[in-house]
Amino acid sequence: MxxxxxxxxxxxxxxxxxxxxxxxxxxxxxxxxxxxxxxxxxxxxxxxxxxxxxxxxxxxxxxxxxxxxxxxxxxxxxxxxxxxxxxxDRAARALVTRRTHLVGVIVPDVCSPWESQEIDALTTALQAEGFATLLFKTRTDFSMDETLLAYMRGFNPDSVIAFTENVRPHVLTRYLDRAVPIYINYLMDEEPADGLRAREPEALYDRIDVDQWEGMEQAVALLAGYGCRRIAYLSGKRDSLAEQARRRTLAALMARRGLPPPTIIPGDFSYDAGHAGTLDLFRVGEGADAIFAANDESAFGALDALRYELKRRVPEDVKVVGFDDISQSHWRSYNLTTVKVDLEARIRALVRLILRRLKDPAAPALSETVRTRLVVRGTVG
Amino acid sequence: MxxxxxxxxxxxxxxxxxxxxxxxxxxxxxxxxxxxxxxxxxxxxxxxxxxxxxxxxxxxxxxxxxxxxxxxxxxxxxxxxxxxxxxxDRAARALVTRRTHLVGVIVPDVCSPWESQEIDALTTALQAEGFATLLFKTRTDFSMDETLLAYMRGFNPDSVIAFTENVRPHVLTRYLDRAVPIYINYLMDEEPADGLRAREPEALYDRIDVDQWEGMEQAVALLAGYGCRRIAYLSGKRDSLAEQARRRTLAALMARRGLPPPTIIPGDFSYDAGHAGTLDLFRVGEGADAIFAANDESAFGALDALRYELKRRVPEDVKVVGFDDISQSHWRSYNLTTVKVDLEARIRALVRLILRRLKDPAAPALSETVRTRLVVRGTVG
DNA sequence: CGCCAAATTGAAAACGTGTTCACTTTTCGG
DNA sequence: CCGAAAAGTGAACACGTTTTCAATTTGGCG
CATH class of the missing domain: 1.10.260.40 (lambda repressor-like DNA-binding domains)
Incomplete structure (x- = not known):
């Protein structure tokens, strides 16, 4: 030191x-x-x-x-x-035990409220278990490149959590070829067309499933109950898996109720994109009865565009639903109705899986499911 | 890994x-x-x-x-x-060079927008220099206890940056007695009573000074220009040094213009405290022409209380100024006039000082000054 | 008291690197 | 072409732990 x-x-x-x-x-x-x-x-x-x-x-x-x-x-x-x-001395200890008690965390943007909440919760949990968070930043385009992976590998973290997506296969390959134990965790969020909650056929790796169907179903039910038919979807970044899962889930839920498919507003999870996209939809496009945003931050942008630029009343004229339930969502100016992911449970499960896998690399793969639910506030009803 | x-x-x-x-x-x-x-x-x-x-x-x-x-x-x-x-292998390398290329960062709350911006900028800068950020969380009461310090010391970071305050002297002592090179950096922010920008008499350690006088002077001048006389100060956490510096600076600036001393609204930097404190001031207390908040987040709380609960118009009836210029401040609902700290410059200086000190522990102490300036938006004028 | 098993202990060998110190090779001026 | 200085190289040690293995001590039981 x-x-x-x-x-x-x-x-x-x-x-x-x-x-x-x-x-x-x-x-x-x-x-x-x-x-x-x-x-x-x-x-x-x-x-x-x-x-x-x-x-x-x-x-x-x-x-x-x-x-x-x-x-x-x-x-x-x-x-x-x-x-x-x-x-x-941890360095000396690590040299012989091959355990650094470091967990690498890769994020595109620490400032994003949702990500900062994840980092915060994760750091707390890891700290309690004798580990420490090693933070790395990618570019904000969600890509995780080889350079960063190699850089991080130099620090020998015991485990790596990538709050980002699009690990290119060849990068992963190189990484795995280093004889590095890796387990990958895909989250599964949609009720597939056959109506059954699908499960991976084989459990090859530990996994955390976020069941976003439940919370989104509650949201769509609420909107439909208020007579909304034209629900627009405010997208996140195109290449984000979260984005794709949410969009598909929404489409499936709406189809199920006989609603027309959602208009897609292009976005990137940011406030500004939500703001601009909503202006477009109402000025150039056909408008909507409700906007379902891919995350809370972009929902705020939509909300402000509706109220200040477009002079619509929310929720009377247009309803808005977000996703995440970040701490800003209860602020009086927004008071956003949103789908809440149980962050605490998710992080707890994450840490539990890490520790288990570290203790016994040969343990059978495990999957845990985290639920979502609708938090009703002022932007609907 | x-x-x-x-x-x-x-x-x-x-x-x-x-x-x-x-x-x-x-x-x-x-x-x-x-x-x-x-x-x-x-x-x-x-x-x-x-x-x-x-x-x-x-x-x-x-x-x-x-x-x-x-x-x-x-x-x-x-x-x-x-x-x-x-x-x-960095562990083996660290064992012999006594350099881990880790920089410990201690924060009370990653979710706070200002802190997450600092972490983000710092991580980027350190990453570019071959270092990595090792993140630790304290309790949110700004205290940094011995346990955490000892825990962190086990990871042998090359340097430690504490975005928190109140290191208890005996803790520091124990820490220093470990033959650990430490330099402490106090920021100096107020124009003292004698009207001169004070400087530390001796340069014993590297230091970054934030010159908050400049930006706050601009804010007070603007408020005074609009005829505001009763300016209330929405506090941050009592034991925070930033809080104390800002409060004193505001008092000094107002005294200088012959304004009555500011009413102090108790707070803790949070949205909720800003909201509650403002309600109190206007319902039980004597109200104010303007509110100067210790940070942006609590300014948002004040703003929402004024507009929604107290039915005052901002800026017509009451003006609001924040401090930090976090990214949320330009959101349409808030559009906050605020004192901006040049975060980029601050982090650059920080990293520069760390690297310099690491390279040459005996180098003469250096101090760098970071400026502040007012960003005028919709909550004043 | 004596014997075997179990518990406890210390010496020494890793772990993977940086670095010193001799030694060898190259360079260069004359 | 020679000699000396400079540059390049490799063997061996140090860094501070954990862990193996053999030696020693302890405890239980007849």
Missing amino acids: RGIIRTGLDHLSLVRKDNSEHDFSFSQVERLTNKLNQTPQRITAETVAEAAKVSRAAVSRAFNPDAPLKPEKRASILRIAEELGYVP | RGIIRTGLDHLSLVRKDNSEHDFSFSQVERLTNKLNQTPQRITAETVAEAAKVSRAAVSRAFNPDAPLKPEKRASILRIAEELGYVP
């Missing part, structure tokens, strides 16, 4: 007023500097072993709960280690 | 339609499984050395641009390494 940068905002007179505390910090820095210049003597297991009059192996065992060691000896070692401020 | 989990949403018929591609993936997984079960033979520098008919040291040198090695030999080694898919 090399440095702490404190980016909190401070202010000079505050520093002066609380003299003792801050002088303290200064002297610490100086002490540190001195220390740095003289002896960079590191505290290692050897140091602890000498202090505790045991072997280095015993120290190692003291920190690995499963290793055999007489309880009182372990306690004694841990106490001394605590006093000395010893912490096992 | 152990696994890739793909959390994109997929859907069964899609899988079936694009048969070739997905069969491909399946077979990959199987090949992998086989590989895993037979020989987990890792590709190491030794492997490459044999293939290239050079020593292992040469391979190491090939990957360290500064090490002496005949150019053509380096090229040849790199080519063969590429073919074999060899990447130097």
Whole structure:
């Protein structure tokens, strides 16, 4: 570890007023500097072993709960280690155990509310299990290229979670050819044409299924109940799998109720695209009774376009439904009716699967299903 | 590396339609499984050395641009390494160089728009420099406790950036006593009472100063120009240093123009607190001509309370100014006038300082200043 | 008290790299 | 063409752990 940068905002007179505390910090820095210049003597297991009059192996065992060691000896070692401020070096440990306790997370855009919620929940969960989140950014076009994969591989994460899509097959191939254990998780979200919830025929890998049928069905039922017939679908990014699944599900649900197929508004999950697309639909296109957006953020854009530019009342003239239920959706200006994915459950399942697979790479594949449900707020009804 | 989990949403018929591609993936997984079960033979520098008919040291040198090695030999080694898919093991490398190329980032809440923007920008910048972001979450009360610090220390990050405050002195002490090079960065934001921009008397550590005086002065000037006298300040979290700096700066600026001191609305940077605090001010308290919020998110809460619950027109009856200029601020429903911090410049400076300090721990301390300016939108004028 | 099994322990060998230090080869001026 | 300086190279060690394996201690039971 090399440095702490404190980016909190401070202010000079505050520093002066609380003299003792801050002088303290200064002297610490100086002490540190001195220390740095003289002896960079590191505290290692050897140091602890000498202090505790045991072997280095015993120290190692003291920190690995499963290793055999007489309880009182372990306690004694841990106490001394605590006093000395010893912490096992993860780099050295990783070198021999082949476990870094790092989980690589790939996202196109940390700022997106939905993604930031996922990162937040995931980080919390991983932290509780002794892991840490290693964050990587792709381009925002959802592509995950070979360069990034190789770059990340250098950090040896124990597992990789890609909140992005379109891993090109040849990239994956190269990756797998490295003798890297990989399991891929496809989510299945649509009730297929035959009316049965389909399951993968073979369970080759761990998987989390998000059952988006349920929540979307509730939404369509509600809209239909209000007499909406012309429901437009505000798309997400074309190449996103989430987008495709949601679009198909909506089409299937509407067909089932004898409604005309949805008008497709092109979009990319962003506020601006939702705004522009909605303007187009009503100015150039044929309008709609309701807009079903691929995510909440673009629903906000649609909502603002309807209210401010197009002077329509929501929900009286046009109804709007989103997808995700991000925290902004309950804000008074939007108060969006939306399909909520149980994020907590999803992340819990994710972490559970990771840990299980890490513990036993040969365990049989498992799949878990996460539900969705409609949250009714002000933009419908 | 152990696994890739793909959390994109997929859907069964899609899988079936694009048969070739997905069969491909399946077979990959199987090949992998086989590989895993037979020989987990890792590709190491030794492997490459044999293939290239050079020593292992040469391979190491090939990957360290500064090490002496005949150019053509380096090229040849790199080519063969590429073919074999060899990447130097960072754990082993870290063990000897004491550099992990990890930068620990501590945040209370990834979901907060401002913080997620910082994380996003920082991750991008670090990635470009060969580093990776290691993310940790504190409690949302801005405190950074000893447990987390110790936990993070185990990962040996080269540097730590704490987007949170209130490191308790004894925690810091323990931390420094580990012979860990640390530099602390206080930001200084207020024009002090004597009217001069104060500077730290001694440059003991690298530092980034955010000059929030400039942008806030523009905001107050604009408000005063519209005849606002009773300006309320919507606070952030009490113990946040940013909060304290902004409050003092506002008070100083208003005093300078002979305006009465601002009414303080308690808050915590959140939408809900902004909403509730504003309701209180107007229902129980004395109201105001304008509200200056500690950040944009709470300004949104104030705005919604004014418009929907209190039936005031913004900006005609009451004006609102925020701080940060997050991406939501340009959304049509809010269209917030706000003080913009030059985030890009701030992150660039941050990364520059980190890299410089890492390269040369003994370099003289440096400070950089980041400016702020007012972005005028619809909530004032 | 004596014996065998079980529990506990320490020495030493990995793990995969960077780096020092001699040694060899190349370069270059004369 | 010679010598010296420079450049390039490889063997061996260090980094701080975990883990194997053999040795030692402990405990139970007759």
